[in-house]
Amino acid sequence: MNFVGNHIISVGQFNRLAADRVFEVADSMQPYAMRKNITRVLQGAILSNMFFEPSTRTRVSFGSAFNLLGGEVRETTEVKASSLAKGESLYDTARVLSGYSDVIVMRHPESGSVAEFAEASRVPVINGGDGPNEHPSQALLDLYTMRTEMAASGQSIDGLKIALIGDLKFGRAVHSLCKLLCLYDSIQLNLISPPELALPDDVLDLLKAANHTINIFHDMAEGIQGVDILYVTRTQEERFPSQQEADKYKGLFRLNQAIYTENCAPNTVIMHPLPRDSRAQAQELDDDLNQNPNLAIFRQTDNGMLIRMALFALVLDVVNEVDKNAQPVTWYTARRHLPI
Ligand code: CP
Numbered sequence: 018m019n020f021v022g023n024h025i026i027s028v029g030q031f032n033r034l035a036a037d038r039v040f041e042v043a044d045s046m047q048p049y050a051m052r053k054n055i056t057r058v059l060q061g062a063i064l065s066n067m068f069f070e071p072s073t074r075t076r077v078s079f080g081s082a083f084n085l086l087g088g089e090v091r092e093t094t095e096v097k098a099s100s101l102a103k104g105e106s107l108y109d110t111a112r113v114l115s116g117y118s119d120v121i122v123m124r125h126p127e128s129g130s131v132a133e134f135a136e137a138s139r140v141p142v143i144n145g146g147d148g149p150n151e152h153p154s155q156a157l158l159d160l161y162t163m164r165t166e167m168a169a170s171g172q173s174i175d176g177l178k179i180a181l182i183g184d185l186k187f188g189r190a191v192h193s194l195c196k197l198l199c200l201y202d203s204i205q206l207n208l209i210s211p212p213e214l215a216l217p218d219d220v221l222d223l224l225k226a227a228n229h230t231i232n233i234f235h236d237m238a239e240g241i242q243g244v245d246i247l248y249v250t251r252t253q254e255e256r257f258p259s260q261q262e263a264d265k266y267k268g269l270f271r272l273n274q275a276i277y278t279e280n281c282a283p284n285t286v287i288m289h290p291l292p293r294d295s296r297a298q299a300q301e302l303d304d305d306l307n308q309n310p311n312l313a314i315f316r317q318t319d320n321g322m323l324i325r326m327a328l329f330a331l332v333l334d335v336v337n338e339v340d341k342n343a344q345p346v347t348w349y350t351a352r353r354h355l356p357i
Contacts, residue, residue, distance in 0.1 A: 020331035024135040025143045028153045028193045033200045040161050042327035042336055043320070048343070049085050050322045052350040056342040057087035058335045065118040066092045068145065069101070069125045070255075074291060074318055075145045075154065079122045082325035086339070091118070111137035120332060126255075141332045149187045149256050155290050156193035158324040162317045163246060166286045172245065174198075178205040180241045182270055183250035183301055185216040187257075190290035191250055195220045199227035207232045209240035211266055214252075237270045241280050247272065249289045249302045264298065273303035287312045 018035035031039075048054040064083040068076045080090040093099050101110060107130060114121055115138040122143045123131050128150035135142035146152045164174055179198075185191050185208060195216065198204050206229055208216050215233070224231055234240030241247055249272055254263035277285070291314060293302045306312050330336045 020328075021334040022141055023332065024132075024138070024141050025153055025328060025332065026132045026135055027144070027151050028156050028197045031153075031157075031197065031200065036157065036160065036197065036200060039157055039324065039327050039331065040164065042330055043161055043323035045336075045339070046085075046323045046326040046330075049326065049339075050319070052346045052352045054343040055087075055346055056085075056339050056344075058338045058342045059083065059086040059088035059119075059329065059333065062088040062119040062333065063117065064088055064090045064329075065114050065121045066090055067099075067114070067121060067123040067125075068092070068094045069096045069099070069123070070146065072124055072145070074321060075122075075124065075152075078318070078321045079143070079145065079154075079325050082322050083120075083329055085322070086326060086329055086335070087342070088119070088329075107134045108137040110134070111142075112139070115139035120329065143328060143332070146189055149189050149192070149253065151193045151196075152189040152290075153193050154321070154325055154328060155190045156197045157328075158317060158321045159190065159194050159248070159288065159290065160197055161324055162288060162313055162320050163286070165320070166313050166316070167245065170284065174204075175202040176204070177201075177246060178207070178244040179246045179248055180207040180209055180244045181216070181248050181250070182209045182237060182240070182272065184214045184252045184266065185210045185250070186214040187253035188250045188290075191216070191248070192220050194248070195224055198229070199223050201227075203229070205230040205232070205244070207234055207240040207244060209234045209237050209270065211235065211269055214266060237272070238276060238280050241272075241276075241285075244281070244285065246286045246288060247277075247281070249287070249293070251289075251292065251294045251301055252299065267294070267299040268301075271300050271303060272306070274305045274309060277306065277309070283311075285311060287314070288317055289314050291318065 066080050111134045120141050122145045124145035128148040131144040131147040252266045257263035289302050
């Protein structure tokens with residue numbers, strides 16, 4: 018895969034070598050993310066961060082990643098703050114914004130919208146999530162986190178046993194992660210969801226074609242036994258036809274410390290793409306797991322910075338220049354002392 022100048026729209030663009038290259042570059046971004054060093058390698062470059070759906074992690078971490086490489090960020094959040102609200106097409110918006118920017122990250126509620134936008138763009142576009150379809154940078158950071166978490170016990174991604182729990186129908190993070198896992202060997206996936214929120218057939222077919230072992234469960238306690246990783250997801254209420262319909266599925270699967278202790282091996286890693294829904298009727302990942310050392314959710318979000326810095330460095334072809342520009346950080350930074 019050639020990263021330089023290219024769009025990143027789908028994990029389908031990646032082979033195993035390309036994923037490994039992203040992880041290798043992400044590793045090299047640690048000193049900058051940890052505020053040991055600064056680099057101005059993207060000084061003068063502009064990122065347009067276009068988020069037409071709510072976001073905390075993806076929007077802020079893409080923006081911060083670009084800042085940490087020395088670039089400037091221009092943001093638009095919400096359709097109503099852009100001329101899309103006046104009927105402007107994605108084509109025109111892309112033609113215009115690509116004249117102002119060196120790279121664009123876009124999130125939009127429609128499947129395929131980011132690909133349509135990218136076709137008209139004169140600069141590289143990175144998909145920050147297109148409806149229920151894909152979330153490639155999330156899948157890369159999830160896989161990077163799995164790789165890092167399992168390295169402690171000497172295990173690689175090949176042969177992992179993973180439980181995917183919750184809304185597997187609308188969860189774009191799950192869809193992209195499953196597609197990326199097809200690059201690896203002998204994965205066991207326990208798919209735990211209500212029957213109505215099962216993994217879409219096209220994604221299931223890819224997993225089967227990769228010869229992975231697929232087990233389907235509707236009972237969480239049964240499905241989480243014997244796995245290495247629990248990947249919990251929120252009910253994606255914004256994708257349902259009505260709030261009432263979404264509410265039917267909230268709270269059906271709740272992972273808490275007691276259920277974890279009863280059903281999982283003590284070192285089972287707990288992941289979630291976040292946000293978790295902490296409202297009383299949902300709580301798919303209980304706060305009582307916050308002190309569990311195997312809760313990797315905030316290591317996941319920290320890893321998102323590394324992955325997004327790596328994507329910018331690869332797409333804008335500055336990987337070999339980053340360290341040449343490095344200088345030590347001179348201010349006091351608590352960040353440096355936090356475990357990542
Ligand atoms: N995981 C994720 O996409 O989070 P945000 O919606 O906050 O960006």
